[in-house]
Amino acid sequence: MNEPSKNWWIIFHKDQILLQKQNDKFSLPCNEQSPIRIPKGSTVHEICILETLPCKAFAIEQSIEESKDYVLTGLRASYDLIPLVQYQAAGKAAEILHWDRNSRFCPVCGTKMIQKETIMKKCPACGNEMYPAISVAILVLIRKEDSLLLVHARNFKGTFNSLVAGFLETGETLEECVAREVKEETGLDIRNITYFANQPWPYPSGLMVGFIADYAGGELQLQDEELSSGAFYTRDNLPELPRKLSLARKMIDWWLENGK
Numbered sequence: 001m002n003e004p005s006k007n008w009w010i011i012f013h014k015d016q017i018l019l020q021k022q023n024d025k026f027s028l029p030c031n032e033q034s035p036i037r038i039p040k041g042s043t044v045h046e047i048c049i050l051e052t053l054p055c056k057a058f059a060i061e062q063s064i065e066e067s068k069d070y071v072l073t074g075l076r077a078s079y080d081l082i083p084l085v086q087y088q089a090a091g092k093a094a095e096i097l098h099w100d101r102n103s104r105f106c107p108v109c110g111t112k113m114i115q116k117e118t119i120m121k122k123c124p125a126c127g128n129e130m131y132p133a134i135s136v137a138i139l140v141l142i143r144k145e146d147s148l149l150l151v152h153a154r155n156f157k158g159t160f161n162s163l164v165a166g167f168l169e170t171g172e173t174l175e176e177c178v179a180r181e182v183k184e185e186t187g188l189d190i191r192n193i194t195y196f197a198n199q200p201w202p203y204p205s206g207l208m209v210g211f212i213a214d215y216a217g218g219e220l221q222l223q224d225e226e227l228s229s230g231a232f233y234t235r236d237n238l239p240e241l242p243r244k245l246s247l248a249r250k251m252i253d254w255w256l257e258n259g260k
């Protein structure tokens with residue numbers, strides 16, 4: 001008889017994820033059985049294969065008591081605690097659980113949707129298929145001589161400053177989105193808009209696409225509803241920066257290492 005195989009278990013209570021603690025090291029739980037009883041009627045989602053073992057995810061309504069072996073922590077905070085591949089799998093699981101909660105009924109005819117695949121549901125009445133929606137947002141690092149533009153948006157969770165960001169609108173290219181967001185939020189014109197990198201952003205279900213650009217003209221005029229502060233900063237005069245997990249921080253670190 002084959003030995004029962006192990007699974008990674010990604011278990012969310014709201015935005016908190018269950019981590020196992022062994023010898024002061026954290027990881028996703030990895031066992032044959034879930035460390036928590038799977039609530040009746042809940043879907044266990046197959047997320048991905050991680051180091052040859054399946055990753056399974058489900059959500060629990062009731063919080064659980066933490067112990068010396070198991071703790072609950074925010075997904076963002078887990079970035080500093082668990083290996084990157086585990087954080088990435090947990091991020092994907094968070095997006096799929098978010099989608100599952102928000103796609104219970106067919107938006108065409110109102111019938112209860114049926115899960116067919118990890119990322120596909122189908123309406124048994126009208127045949128409508130649904131897939132997780134990903135919100136695309138841009139980030140832009142604007143250079144001006146030996147400084148870069150950092151802003152504090154009112155929706156930031158914390159006191160740090162970061163890059164100008166905004167959501168892609170329908171019918172728009174990414175570069176058009178970058179130019180529009182910068183104009184709307186700061187009043188500035190930019191040029192040399194160049195792709196830098198991208199990153200899944202599971203808060204709750206996004207993709208961040210980063211661009212570098214150069215200041216081309218205009219006076220800094222902040223859009224008051226979105227931004228509470230913003231300025232060009234030189235490297236010896238930087239404010240509090242975003243945390244290491246974000247693409248924004250990777251871009252700022254790149255600028256710090258690579259000069260103007």
Ligand SMILES: [Zn+2]
Nearest residue numbers: 106109123126
């Ligand atoms: Zn339908």
